[in-house]
Amino acid sequence: MVNDEDRIFADALGAAGAVGGGSGGRFGARLAARYLRKDVHETVLTLELPADRAASHVAATLARVGRLLDAPGPDDSCGSVVRALVGGGFGGMNPVVVTVTLTPADPGTTTASVRGAAKEGLIKQHAGLKTTRLVTDLLTS
Template sequence: MELPLSLPAATELIGRTLAFLGTKTADSQVLMGAGAIKLNPAVVTVTASEQNGSVHATVRGVAKEGLIRQRAGEKAARLVVQHLTAAIR
Protein backbone atom coordinates (compact mmCIF):
# COMPACT_ATOMS: atom_id res chain seq x y z
CA MET A 1 0.00 0.00 0.00
CA GLU A 2 1.12 3.56 -0.63
CA LEU A 3 1.35 6.08 2.21
CA PRO A 4 1.57 9.74 1.10
CA LEU A 5 3.85 10.60 4.03
CA SER A 6 7.55 10.95 4.71
CA LEU A 7 9.29 7.83 5.96
CA PRO A 8 9.60 9.02 9.60
CA ALA A 9 5.92 10.05 9.69
CA ALA A 10 4.84 6.75 8.11
CA THR A 11 6.95 4.76 10.58
CA GLU A 12 5.35 6.62 13.49
CA LEU A 13 1.85 6.04 12.07
CA ILE A 14 2.56 2.33 11.57
CA GLY A 15 3.88 2.01 15.13
CA ARG A 16 0.83 3.74 16.65
CA THR A 17 -1.57 1.64 14.57
CA LEU A 18 0.11 -1.64 15.51
CA ALA A 19 0.16 -0.69 19.22
CA PHE A 20 -3.57 0.05 19.03
CA LEU A 21 -4.38 -3.33 17.44
CA GLY A 22 -2.40 -5.68 19.65
CA THR A 23 0.85 -6.38 21.47
CA LYS A 24 3.88 -5.02 19.65
CA THR A 25 6.71 -7.55 19.47
CA ALA A 26 9.02 -5.25 17.48
CA ASP A 27 8.87 -1.76 15.98
CA SER A 28 6.92 -2.96 12.96
CA GLN A 29 5.40 -6.22 14.20
CA VAL A 30 2.31 -7.00 16.27
CA LEU A 31 0.74 -10.08 17.84
CA MET A 32 -3.04 -9.82 17.65
CA GLY A 33 -6.13 -11.96 17.92
CA ALA A 34 -7.64 -13.14 14.64
CA GLY A 35 -10.03 -15.77 13.35
CA ALA A 36 -13.64 -16.46 14.21
CA ILE A 37 -13.76 -14.93 17.69
CA LYS A 38 -10.24 -13.45 17.81
CA LEU A 39 -8.81 -16.47 19.65
CA ASN A 40 -6.27 -17.48 17.00
CA PRO A 41 -3.04 -15.49 17.46
CA ALA A 42 -1.70 -13.87 14.30
CA VAL A 43 1.56 -12.01 13.70
CA VAL A 44 1.41 -9.03 11.35
CA THR A 45 4.59 -7.40 10.05
CA VAL A 46 4.67 -4.06 8.24
CA THR A 47 7.74 -3.18 6.19
CA ALA A 48 8.04 0.43 4.96
CA SER A 49 10.38 1.77 2.29
CA GLU A 50 10.58 5.09 0.50
CA GLN A 51 10.01 5.06 -3.27
CA ASN A 52 9.56 8.06 -5.59
CA GLY A 53 8.69 10.53 -2.84
CA SER A 54 6.10 8.37 -1.11
CA VAL A 55 6.30 5.43 1.25
CA HIS A 56 5.44 1.89 0.15
CA ALA A 57 4.31 -0.34 3.01
CA THR A 58 4.10 -4.11 2.73
CA VAL A 59 1.76 -5.79 5.21
CA ARG A 60 2.16 -9.52 5.88
CA GLY A 61 0.06 -11.56 8.28
CA VAL A 62 0.61 -15.16 9.35
CA ALA A 63 -1.27 -17.44 11.73
CA LYS A 64 -1.30 -21.10 12.64
CA GLU A 65 -4.25 -22.78 10.94
CA GLY A 66 -6.07 -25.79 12.31
CA LEU A 67 -8.24 -28.30 10.46
CA ILE A 68 -10.65 -25.59 9.35
CA ARG A 69 -8.88 -22.94 7.31
CA GLN A 70 -9.95 -19.52 8.62
CA ARG A 71 -7.33 -17.39 6.83
CA ALA A 72 -6.68 -15.61 10.13
CA GLY A 73 -3.32 -14.16 9.05
CA GLU A 74 -4.82 -12.70 5.89
CA LYS A 75 -7.74 -11.20 7.82
CA ALA A 76 -5.40 -9.69 10.41
CA ALA A 77 -3.28 -8.10 7.67
CA ARG A 78 -6.41 -6.67 6.03
CA LEU A 79 -7.46 -5.18 9.36
CA VAL A 80 -4.08 -3.44 9.71
CA VAL A 81 -4.41 -2.06 6.16
CA GLN A 82 -7.92 -0.78 6.93
CA HIS A 83 -6.70 1.02 10.05
CA LEU A 84 -3.72 2.52 8.24
CA THR A 85 -5.94 3.71 5.38
CA ALA A 86 -8.43 5.26 7.80
CA ALA A 87 -5.63 7.02 9.71
CA ILE A 88 -4.37 8.69 6.52
CA ARG A 89 -7.74 10.15 5.57
Template sequence: MTGMDLGEDEILARQLAAVASSVGAAGGLTGRVARRMKKNVHEIDLVLPLPFAEALGRVVRVLDQAGPRFDLTVPGTQLRTDARTVRVVTGGGLGGMNPVVVTALVEALPWGEGCAVKMRAAAKEGLIKQRAGEKTAKRLAALLVG
Protein backbone atom coordinates (compact mmCIF):
# COMPACT_ATOMS: atom_id res chain seq x y z
CA MET A 1 0.00 0.00 0.00
CA THR A 2 1.80 3.02 -1.19
CA GLY A 3 2.28 5.50 1.62
CA MET A 4 0.27 3.48 4.11
CA ASP A 5 3.28 2.34 6.11
CA LEU A 6 4.17 5.91 7.09
CA GLY A 7 4.99 5.97 10.77
CA GLU A 8 4.33 2.30 11.50
CA ASP A 9 7.82 1.67 12.88
CA GLU A 10 7.69 4.73 15.12
CA ILE A 11 4.20 3.89 16.44
CA LEU A 12 5.19 0.28 17.11
CA ALA A 13 8.43 1.30 18.85
CA ARG A 14 6.58 3.72 21.13
CA GLN A 15 3.86 1.18 21.91
CA LEU A 16 6.40 -1.53 22.73
CA ALA A 17 8.30 0.91 24.95
CA ALA A 18 5.06 1.72 26.79
CA VAL A 19 4.32 -1.98 27.31
CA ALA A 20 7.87 -2.52 28.62
CA SER A 21 7.60 0.44 30.99
CA SER A 22 4.27 -0.84 32.32
CA VAL A 23 5.95 -4.05 33.47
CA GLY A 24 9.03 -2.35 34.92
CA ALA A 25 11.44 -2.77 31.99
CA ALA A 26 13.46 0.02 30.41
CA GLY A 27 11.00 1.56 27.95
CA GLY A 28 13.56 3.78 26.22
CA LEU A 29 15.88 0.88 25.52
CA THR A 30 12.98 -1.25 24.34
CA GLY A 31 11.88 1.48 21.93
CA ARG A 32 15.36 1.74 20.42
CA VAL A 33 15.62 -2.04 20.01
CA ALA A 34 12.10 -2.23 18.56
CA ARG A 35 13.02 0.15 15.75
CA ARG A 36 15.53 -2.45 14.52
CA MET A 37 13.25 -5.47 14.79
CA LYS A 38 11.69 -7.02 11.71
CA LYS A 39 8.02 -6.43 11.03
CA ASN A 40 5.38 -9.01 10.32
CA VAL A 41 3.16 -7.30 7.74
CA HIS A 42 0.04 -8.69 6.12
CA GLU A 43 -2.16 -6.96 3.57
CA ILE A 44 -5.66 -7.97 2.56
CA ASP A 45 -7.79 -6.56 -0.26
CA LEU A 46 -11.56 -6.78 0.19
CA VAL A 47 -14.61 -5.58 -1.68
CA LEU A 48 -17.62 -4.54 0.38
CA PRO A 49 -20.85 -4.42 -1.68
CA LEU A 50 -21.95 -1.24 0.09
CA PRO A 51 -22.17 2.45 -0.76
CA PHE A 52 -19.12 4.43 0.34
CA ALA A 53 -20.65 5.94 3.50
CA GLU A 54 -21.86 2.54 4.74
CA ALA A 55 -18.59 0.77 3.92
CA LEU A 56 -16.58 3.48 5.67
CA GLY A 57 -18.93 3.28 8.67
CA ARG A 58 -18.43 -0.49 8.90
CA VAL A 59 -14.64 -0.16 8.72
CA VAL A 60 -14.63 2.58 11.36
CA ARG A 61 -16.85 0.54 13.72
CA VAL A 62 -14.76 -2.64 13.40
CA LEU A 63 -11.41 -0.87 13.78
CA ASP A 64 -12.62 1.39 16.61
CA GLN A 65 -13.61 -1.75 18.53
CA ALA A 66 -10.11 -3.14 17.97
CA GLY A 67 -8.23 -0.19 19.46
CA PRO A 68 -7.60 3.55 19.64
CA ARG A 69 -7.53 5.48 16.38
CA PHE A 70 -4.53 7.41 15.08
CA ASP A 71 -4.89 10.38 12.77
CA LEU A 72 -3.49 9.63 9.36
CA THR A 73 -3.40 11.49 6.08
CA VAL A 74 -2.35 9.50 3.06
CA PRO A 75 -1.03 11.70 0.26
CA GLY A 76 -3.58 12.05 -2.53
CA THR A 77 -6.63 11.00 -0.48
CA GLN A 78 -7.19 14.03 1.77
CA LEU A 79 -9.11 15.95 -0.91
CA ARG A 80 -11.07 13.01 -2.30
CA THR A 81 -14.67 12.42 -1.29
CA ASP A 82 -14.52 8.75 -2.31
CA ALA A 83 -11.51 7.61 -0.25
CA ARG A 84 -10.68 7.62 3.46
CA THR A 85 -8.01 6.02 5.62
CA VAL A 86 -8.46 4.74 9.17
CA ARG A 87 -5.59 3.63 11.44
CA VAL A 88 -5.73 2.00 14.87
CA VAL A 89 -3.36 0.26 17.25
CA THR A 90 -4.58 -2.98 18.74
CA GLY A 91 -3.04 -5.87 20.66
CA GLY A 92 -1.96 -9.11 19.04
CA GLY A 93 0.14 -12.13 19.83
CA LEU A 94 0.29 -13.91 23.17
CA GLY A 95 -2.04 -12.17 25.63
CA GLY A 96 -2.60 -9.28 23.23
CA MET A 97 0.65 -7.70 24.46
CA ASN A 98 2.23 -7.16 21.03
CA PRO A 99 1.06 -3.86 19.48
CA VAL A 100 -0.29 -4.09 15.93
CA VAL A 101 -0.81 -1.07 13.68
CA VAL A 102 -3.81 -1.61 11.40
CA THR A 103 -4.41 0.74 8.49
CA ALA A 104 -7.43 0.51 6.19
CA LEU A 105 -7.96 2.50 3.01
CA VAL A 106 -11.60 2.58 1.87
CA GLU A 107 -12.20 3.64 -1.74
CA ALA A 108 -15.44 3.78 -3.71
CA LEU A 109 -15.39 1.59 -6.81
CA PRO A 110 -16.54 3.08 -10.13
CA TRP A 111 -20.16 2.79 -11.21
CA GLY A 112 -21.48 2.12 -7.71
CA GLU A 113 -20.05 -1.41 -7.51
CA GLY A 114 -19.27 -1.08 -3.80
CA CYS A 115 -16.02 -0.21 -2.11
CA ALA A 116 -12.51 -1.58 -2.07
CA VAL A 117 -10.86 -1.93 1.33
CA LYS A 118 -7.09 -2.33 1.47
CA MET A 119 -6.11 -3.38 4.96
CA ARG A 120 -2.55 -3.59 6.27
CA ALA A 121 -1.57 -4.88 9.70
CA ALA A 122 2.01 -4.63 10.98
CA ALA A 123 3.64 -5.84 14.19
CA LYS A 124 7.23 -6.23 15.34
CA GLU A 125 8.56 -9.78 15.59
CA GLY A 126 10.93 -10.95 18.30
CA LEU A 127 12.71 -14.27 18.61
CA ILE A 128 9.41 -16.11 18.87
CA LYS A 129 7.46 -15.57 15.65
CA GLN A 130 3.84 -14.83 16.58
CA ARG A 131 2.72 -13.50 13.15
CA ALA A 132 0.63 -10.91 15.01
CA GLY A 133 0.28 -8.69 11.93
CA GLU A 134 -0.99 -11.55 9.78
CA LYS A 135 -3.36 -12.95 12.40
CA THR A 136 -4.78 -9.52 13.23
CA ALA A 137 -5.38 -8.65 9.56
CA LYS A 138 -7.23 -11.93 9.00
CA ARG A 139 -9.31 -11.52 12.17
CA LEU A 140 -10.39 -7.98 11.34
CA ALA A 141 -11.05 -8.81 7.68
CA ALA A 142 -13.38 -11.60 8.80
CA LEU A 143 -15.27 -9.13 10.98
CA LEU A 144 -15.60 -6.70 8.07
CA VAL A 145 -17.11 -9.20 5.66
CA GLY A 146 -19.13 -11.08 8.31
Protein backbone atom coordinates (compact mmCIF):
# COMPACT_ATOMS: atom_id res chain seq x y z
CA MET A 1 0.00 0.00 0.00
CA VAL A 2 1.25 3.46 -0.84
CA ASN A 3 0.92 5.36 2.44
CA ASP A 4 2.16 8.76 1.37
CA GLU A 5 -0.73 10.88 0.05
CA ASP A 6 1.66 13.61 -1.03
CA ARG A 7 3.55 11.17 -3.27
CA ILE A 8 0.28 10.00 -4.80
CA PHE A 9 -0.70 13.62 -5.49
CA ALA A 10 2.70 14.43 -7.00
CA ASP A 11 2.46 11.42 -9.33
CA ALA A 12 -1.14 12.20 -10.35
CA LEU A 13 -0.51 15.90 -10.93
CA GLY A 14 2.77 15.11 -12.70
CA ALA A 15 0.95 12.80 -15.10
CA ALA A 16 -1.55 15.56 -15.85
CA GLY A 17 1.27 18.07 -16.37
CA ALA A 18 3.06 15.71 -18.76
CA VAL A 19 0.01 15.63 -21.03
CA GLY A 20 0.26 19.35 -21.73
CA GLY A 21 3.93 20.06 -21.21
CA GLY A 22 5.95 16.88 -21.65
CA SER A 23 8.68 16.12 -19.13
CA GLY A 24 8.94 19.81 -18.15
CA GLY A 25 5.23 19.88 -17.37
CA ARG A 26 5.55 16.73 -15.29
CA PHE A 27 8.43 18.22 -13.28
CA GLY A 28 6.62 21.53 -12.76
CA ALA A 29 3.39 19.90 -11.64
CA ARG A 30 5.21 17.56 -9.25
CA LEU A 31 7.08 20.53 -7.77
CA ALA A 32 3.93 22.62 -7.40
CA ALA A 33 2.14 19.74 -5.66
CA ARG A 34 4.52 20.09 -2.72
CA TYR A 35 3.35 23.61 -1.96
CA LEU A 36 -0.40 23.26 -2.38
CA ARG A 37 -2.54 22.90 0.72
CA LYS A 38 -4.73 19.85 1.26
CA ASP A 39 -8.48 19.90 1.61
CA VAL A 40 -9.19 16.95 3.91
CA HIS A 41 -12.51 15.67 5.13
CA GLU A 42 -13.25 12.56 7.17
CA THR A 43 -16.50 10.92 8.14
CA VAL A 44 -17.43 7.70 9.93
CA LEU A 45 -20.39 5.52 9.04
CA THR A 46 -21.72 2.07 9.87
CA LEU A 47 -22.27 -0.46 7.10
CA GLU A 48 -24.78 -3.22 7.75
CA LEU A 49 -22.42 -5.82 6.28
CA PRO A 50 -19.87 -8.25 7.72
CA ALA A 51 -16.26 -7.10 7.31
CA ASP A 52 -15.41 -9.27 4.27
CA ARG A 53 -18.52 -8.23 2.33
CA ALA A 54 -18.02 -4.60 3.38
CA ALA A 55 -14.49 -4.64 1.92
CA SER A 56 -15.80 -6.02 -1.38
CA HIS A 57 -18.62 -3.43 -1.43
CA VAL A 58 -16.21 -0.56 -0.75
CA ALA A 59 -13.74 -1.75 -3.40
CA ALA A 60 -16.50 -2.10 -6.02
CA THR A 61 -17.88 1.35 -5.16
CA LEU A 62 -14.49 3.05 -5.36
CA ALA A 63 -13.68 1.23 -8.62
CA ARG A 64 -16.89 2.69 -10.12
CA VAL A 65 -15.91 6.28 -9.34
CA GLY A 66 -12.12 6.11 -9.63
CA ARG A 67 -9.01 3.97 -9.91
CA LEU A 68 -8.21 1.59 -7.07
CA LEU A 69 -4.72 2.08 -5.67
CA ASP A 70 -4.89 -0.76 -3.17
CA ALA A 71 -6.87 -3.96 -3.16
CA PRO A 72 -8.71 -4.70 0.06
CA GLY A 73 -6.19 -6.20 2.40
CA PRO A 74 -5.72 -6.75 6.10
CA ASP A 75 -4.60 -3.81 8.19
CA ASP A 76 -3.13 -5.64 11.19
CA SER A 77 -5.98 -7.33 13.07
CA CYS A 78 -8.38 -4.42 13.11
CA GLY A 79 -9.81 -4.54 9.60
CA SER A 80 -8.84 -3.51 6.11
CA VAL A 81 -8.01 -0.42 4.08
CA VAL A 82 -9.17 0.39 0.54
CA ARG A 83 -7.71 3.39 -1.30
CA ALA A 84 -8.56 4.95 -4.67
CA LEU A 85 -7.72 7.98 -6.77
CA VAL A 86 -10.94 9.74 -7.76
CA GLY A 87 -11.43 12.79 -9.99
CA GLY A 88 -13.03 15.67 -8.11
CA GLY A 89 -13.58 19.38 -8.52
CA PHE A 90 -14.46 21.08 -11.81
CA GLY A 91 -14.67 18.50 -14.59
CA GLY A 92 -13.26 15.80 -12.31
CA MET A 93 -9.75 17.09 -13.02
CA ASN A 94 -8.57 17.47 -9.42
CA PRO A 95 -7.20 14.17 -8.07
CA VAL A 96 -8.69 13.12 -4.73
CA VAL A 97 -7.21 10.31 -2.65
CA VAL A 98 -10.06 8.45 -0.94
CA THR A 99 -9.08 6.09 1.88
CA VAL A 100 -11.68 3.87 3.52
CA THR A 101 -10.62 2.09 6.71
CA LEU A 102 -12.93 -0.76 7.70
CA THR A 103 -13.19 -2.08 11.25
CA PRO A 104 -15.49 -4.95 12.27
CA ALA A 105 -18.00 -3.69 14.85
CA ASP A 106 -20.42 -6.58 15.43
CA PRO A 107 -20.78 -9.87 13.55
CA GLY A 108 -23.08 -8.20 10.99
CA THR A 109 -21.82 -4.60 10.93
CA THR A 110 -18.64 -2.80 9.97
CA THR A 111 -17.48 0.71 10.82
CA ALA A 112 -16.10 2.60 7.81
CA SER A 113 -13.94 5.68 8.17
CA VAL A 114 -13.96 7.58 4.86
CA ARG A 115 -11.18 10.14 4.26
CA GLY A 116 -10.97 12.32 1.17
CA ALA A 117 -7.91 14.48 0.55
CA ALA A 118 -7.27 16.80 -2.39
CA LYS A 119 -4.76 19.53 -3.19
CA GLU A 120 -6.27 23.02 -3.39
CA GLY A 121 -4.97 25.89 -5.49
CA LEU A 122 -6.06 29.52 -5.44
CA ILE A 123 -9.65 28.64 -6.31
CA LYS A 124 -11.03 26.49 -3.52
CA GLN A 125 -13.14 23.65 -4.90
CA HIS A 126 -13.46 21.66 -1.65
CA ALA A 127 -12.87 18.48 -3.64
CA GLY A 128 -11.91 16.47 -0.55
CA LEU A 129 -15.17 17.33 1.21
CA LYS A 130 -17.38 16.83 -1.86
CA THR A 131 -15.77 13.55 -2.85
CA THR A 132 -16.04 12.20 0.70
CA ARG A 133 -19.75 13.03 0.69
CA LEU A 134 -20.18 11.38 -2.72
CA VAL A 135 -18.45 8.17 -1.63
CA THR A 136 -20.37 8.11 1.66
CA ASP A 137 -23.68 8.49 -0.20
CA LEU A 138 -22.75 5.69 -2.63
CA LEU A 139 -21.69 3.37 0.20
CA THR A 140 -24.91 3.85 2.14
CA SER A 141 -27.35 3.66 -0.80
